[in-house]
Amino acid sequence: MNRREFLQNCAGVAALAAAGSPAALPPLRAAETPRKPKTNGIQVGSVSFVDEGTDKVLDFLQERGAVDTVYLTTFTYGRGLAGRQIPGQPFPDHGAQISDEKTFHGGNYATPHPEFYRDTVLKAAHAPDHGDLDIVATVLPAVRKRGMKLHCSVEDVFRFDVQGVREVAEVDLQGRRTGTLCLCHPDVRAFWSGLATDLCKSYEIDGILFFNERNGPLLNALGASHAQSIASSRVTCFCEHHQRAAKERGVDFERARQGYQALDRFVQAALKDQRPADGYFVEFWRLLVEYPEIIAWDRLFDDAKHQVLAEVNAAVKRVRPGLQVGFHIEHVNSFNPIFRATRSYADLATKADFLKVVMYNNCGGERYANFIRNVGSTVFRDVPKDELLRFNNHLLNYGAEAGLDELAAAGLSADYVFRETQRALAGVQGKCKVLPGIDIGIPTGSHSRKASPDDTYAAVVAALKAGADGLILSRKYSEMQLANLAAAGRAVREAAGG
Numbered sequence: 001m002n003r004r005e006f007l008q009n010c011a012g013v014a015a016l017a018a019a020g021s022p023a024a025l026p027p028l029r030a031a032e033t034p035r036k037p038k039t040n041g042i043q044v045g046s047v048s049f050v051d052e053g054t055d056k057v058l059d060f061l062q063e064r065g066a067v068d069t070v071y072l073t074t075f076t077y078g079r080g081l082a083g084r085q086i087p088g089q090p091f092p093d094h095g096a097q098i099s100d101e102k103t104f105h106g107g108n109y110a111t112p113h114p115e116f117y118r119d120t121v122l123k124a125a126h127a128p129d130h131g132d133l134d135i136v137a138t139v140l141p142a143v144r145k146r147g148m149k150l151h152c153s154v155e156d157v158f159r160f161d162v163q164g165v166r167e168v169a170e171v172d173l174q175g176r177r178t179g180t181l182c183l184c185h186p187d188v189r190a191f192w193s194g195l196a197t198d199l200c201k202s203y204e205i206d207g208i209l210f211f212n213e214r215n216g217p218l219l220n221a222l223g224a225s226h227a228q229s230i231a232s233s234r235v236t237c238f239c240e241h242h243q244r245a246a247k248e249r250g251v252d253f254e255r256a257r258q259g260y261q262a263l264d265r266f267v268q269a270a271l272k273d274q275r276p277a278d279g280y281f282v283e284f285w286r287l288l289v290e291y292p293e294i295i296a297w298d299r300l301f302d303d304a305k306h307q308v309l310a311e312v313n314a315a316v317k318r319v320r321p322g323l324q325v326g327f328h329i330e331h332v333n334s335f336n337p338i339f340r341a342t343r344s345y346a347d348l349a350t351k352a353d354f355l356k357v358v359m360y361n362n363c364g365g366e367r368y369a370n371f372i373r374n375v376g377s378t379v380f381r382d383v384p385k386d387e388l389l390r391f392n393n394h395l396l397n398y399g400a401e402a403g404l405d406e407l408a409a410a411g412l413s414a415d416y417v418f419r420e421t422q423r424a425l426a427g428v429q430g431k432c433k434v435l436p437g438i439d440i441g442i443p444t445g446s447h448s449r450k451a452s453p454d455d456t457y458a459a460v461v462a463a464l465k466a467g468a469d470g471l472i473l474s475r476k477y478s479e480m481q482l483a484n485l486a487a488a489g490r491a492v493r494e495a496a497g498g
């Protein structure tokens with residue numbers, strides 16, 4: 001099958017047709033008949049079960065979405081996975097239609113058992129949002145009765161006022177404590193392993209899905225992600241544990257600090273339009289040549305993050321080898337070639353049973369445009385941003401996506417989902433499962449793409465045609481329209497043969 005035939009076959013062609021002529025691209029593996037997914041999962045926060053009733057929610061998930069696995073948000077202080085619709089966004093056509101911004105708190109929505117947190121100042125306090133309710137104990141029997149599976153989702157998003165956070169927080173370039181946890185800190189590592197062990201020992205669940213979307217200092221300095229601002233003066237982590245880890249591998253702390261200070265000056269000058277004589281890119285690359293410690297220090301962050309992933313995996317397997325461990329692979333892994341270089345699917349596959357790879361195509365347009373604007377304001381400031389987008393599309397092997405001005409409104413295509421699924425499958429080489437994260441109603445700006453049921457259907461078909469092992473409908477049921485959920489379910493049922 002050639003590219004033209006593929007595009008004709010793949011849903012979502014209409015969006016592509018408006019996007020201009022495709023450049024020459026490396027060949028993709030031909031699209032297959034959509035493959036029956038081994039797993040069709042969905043992310044759900046506790047508030048949906050509380051607001052709508054456990055059985056009613058599970059009825060909707062099974063009947064409309066053909067869902068067989070619940071990824072239940074069990075630990076987080078963030079609103080991406082927990083709580084009702086985020087404030088200011090329209091509510092979907094189910095659930096309470098009142099914002100919970102005054103009552104949302106976060107924490108452990110199950111019951112923390114103190115014996116698992118003896119080695120850490122962090123204690124996984126019970127989330128007070130629904131009183132004493134233990135959401136895992138509540139939902140698990142109902143899920144089991146239906147023959148469905150349940151994984152606990154745990155996310156590295158904290159609040160500054162949580163007990164213990166100050167003691168284990170990262171330290172920034174200026175020596176200030178921040179609100180994020182240092183992944184080199186022994187208490188933090190003990191906490192994640194303790195939490196995973198607690199959940200797997202205390203409940204008969206099927207596994208853990210671990211979320212950590214944080215980046216190292218190099219990417220944070222450049223704002224080289226969709227979601228973040230440029231924060232070159234506040235990069236982390238320079239704490240004593242990081243200094244010790246650096247020393248062990250022969251990385252000079254003082255040189256790293258000087259390198260990040262020089263990077264900060266470069267970024268701030270770029271934002272003021274003060275062009276270096278040799279241009280922005282050359283000046284940036286010269287900094288990396290003069291201070292290789294910049295990359296070495298960034299690597300410390302990635303290594304600590306991956307060590308935590310490996311420790312969580314080991315902790316879960318110690319409870320029961322058959323329990324499944326999955327990692328959420330963040331969206332920046334798709335957009336950013338510098339980030340991609342630090343993430344090897346083959347390596348991640350050695351630490352997990354499955355990877356939930358984010359390929360949210362509807363909100364992806366807005367997010368990708370933000371990323372291009374961020375990197376286009378510093379390192380690539382000399383390049384017109386629309387040309388930078390096209391160049392980056394080539395680096396990433398994206399197809400004919402919309403231009404920069406239209407990208408947020410157009411979203412990314414179903415073809416993008418197909419390509420990113422194939423890339424992940426090629427990367428893991430069968431060593432772990434790939435479950436694409438499919439975007440259903442993830443909030444975007446008022447002029448940005450909102451997923452229609454046809455968009456959802458096309459994205460699911462594209463993932464299954466590319467050979468995905470399953471799906472995880474994201475981010476949370478409390479932001480999804482039922483018609484979109486039904487469109488995903490229809491695509492899954494058709495792939496399963498009716």
Ligand SMILES: [Zn+2]
Pocket residue numbers: 170171182183184185237238239240241242
């Ligand atoms: Zn640290």
